[in-house]
Amino acid sequence: MKLNQSGRCVLYARLSVTKEESVSIARQLQSCRRHAEARGWAVVGEFVDDGVSATASRPEDRHGWRALLAAGEFDAVIIWKVDRLARRVLDFLHADETLQSRGAGLVAVDDPIDMTSPQGRAFAVMLAVFGEMEAEAIRARVRAARAQILKDGRWPGGGIPYGYRSVANPNGPGRVLEKDPERVEWLAQVVSRALTGQTVNAIATWLTKSGAPLPARKTERVSGSIDWNRQTVDGLLRNPVLAGMTPRNPGRPKSAKRVDPFSVLRDEHGEPVVNEALAILHVDEFAALQDMLDSRTVPQARKRAERQSTSPFLSRVARCVECDVFLCRGTNQKRSMLYCPKCRQTIGRTALDAYLIDRLLAERGTEEVDGLTVEEAWARAGHDDTARRTVLVSQLASLRIRRGVVGRYFDEDRVLLSWHGESQST
Known part of the structure; x- marks a missing residue:
């Protein structure tokens, strides 16, 4: 041409x-x-x-x-x-x-x-x-430069764990971590409360009421109040630095895929390299803490009677853009949401469901499904989410959710949607 x-x-x-x-x-x-x-x-x-x-x-x-x-x-x-x-x-x-x-x-x-x-x-x-x-x-x-920095015991940069601070390396170039006098006692109390059985939500509430200083990357709300949330506390408790271990990829942003807490620097025998000067608890205690957190956060680990039922409207419908797996149904603070079982990204269901329904009826309302128009089939489905899912799936070619900014309200740019016979759109 x-x-x-x-x-x-x-x-x-x-x-x-x-x-x-x-x-x-x-x-x-x-x-x-x-x-x-x-x-x-x-x-x-x-x-x-x-x-x-x-x-x-x-x-x-x-x-x-x-x-x-x-x-x-x-x-x-x-x-x-x-x-x-x-x-x-x-x-x-x-x-x-x-x-x-x-x-x-x-x-x-x-x-x-x-x-x-x-x-x-x-x-x-x-x-x-x-x-x-x-x-x-x-x-x-x-990767080679980061591996060498970690081997030398230096801090490669990125987000600094709560309770610690970055200082000039006294033994050579670069920077190293040390305990932060302003926050390390708060961190120690968080760990102690978690090990004695307090839930992450309860700890977040206690930190907020006690006026504990937030992580350095957080800012106070316009009202001036200091609010801790569940995600922040959970992140603190999953950081291997608590046991003096060095994460393989420290400084990874919060919005990135969740890293295995035991993906840490190890010696030639496969044992974790531990810096006792940074440790708040023993490696075995850290492992027990992770088991406790996992048993509380995975819905399937709870008794069936304790699980909150969720709508099947988007069951095995939406996929994660990065991981190419179906998003799972769940709840967060009693609100319905979808989450990726691999990278742990989440998206709230309330705004997402309404957005998809609006687009379905506006863009595909006159299309035919089982001898009816989509609008007629949708009206017949009423409040039956299983029937409504059937109508949606009949028109949907692809629904993929990509990662967004943590804490941001519903962002329609995260939704990559295409109908049968059409190219992908948002």
Whole structure:
């Protein structure tokens, strides 16, 4: 496909993390505009994914790229470099195939490629291969550097565990952890209360009423009150630093996948490396504490009479984007929710159910199901959630939930939904 001088194009820019040496979104778009102007193409749209990793996400899972695909007619997509679109060859080829299906080509400014020609397509695939190799090399260097830092007993950075603080390493470069005099006594009391049988919710309530200082990354609410929650306390009690052990990946953000609390630095005999100066309890006590927490948080571990029933409306319907497994039904503080059994991401059911029902009736209400329209079948189902699930599933091609910001209200951008016969939408 060749574009004429009156061709229409859209611009796309992506950036993972802004750094001194990175090419900003603004600079990427400026280069793309100049390229379009030089070729006599009219720019009909600009789309951005800022703070999004190409290694961790496919183009079709990004808000900006999906908005681009949903835009009106265009003949080409201009990007700054191939790795701005994808760092995996298969992701790149899939994105290019999607553009081809709508008669559009891909053009990269800094890489000498033009996907509107066969030669350009072949060269672009080679660049994508090198981009994937570069990404893997970067990951390998980061893993090696982190492993060496951990081996040296230094702190690799990231979120500092509650009750501790980061100080300059007295024995060399970098930083190390030490107990924080302001918070370590609070942490010790939290551990003591948990070991004597208090629930996580009860401990959170006690901390709030006692005015315990929050973790450094938390902020006080506008009202000025200090509120602890169940998730924060549970996270404190699952950190292996409590037993003086070093997590394999300390500093992992709270919104990331839950890490095995026993994935820690070990010696040549396979035993955990323990820093007694940081330990608040023994390794065996830490293991017992984890068993207690797991027995309380997994609904299946409770007696059937104690379990709270949940609606089957979304049973085995929604999948986790990252883990590709069905989300499970559960409750959190007596509110219905879905959670991923692997990465533990959650989403509340109240707003999600209402959102899905509204879209089902608005977008598929006139479609036929078992001789009735969707609206008629839905009305007949009444309050029977099993029957309502049947109506939803009859129209649903895919429902995937991606991770959101912890504590944020319902965000419809987390919901990746597509109906039968339609492309994925949000």
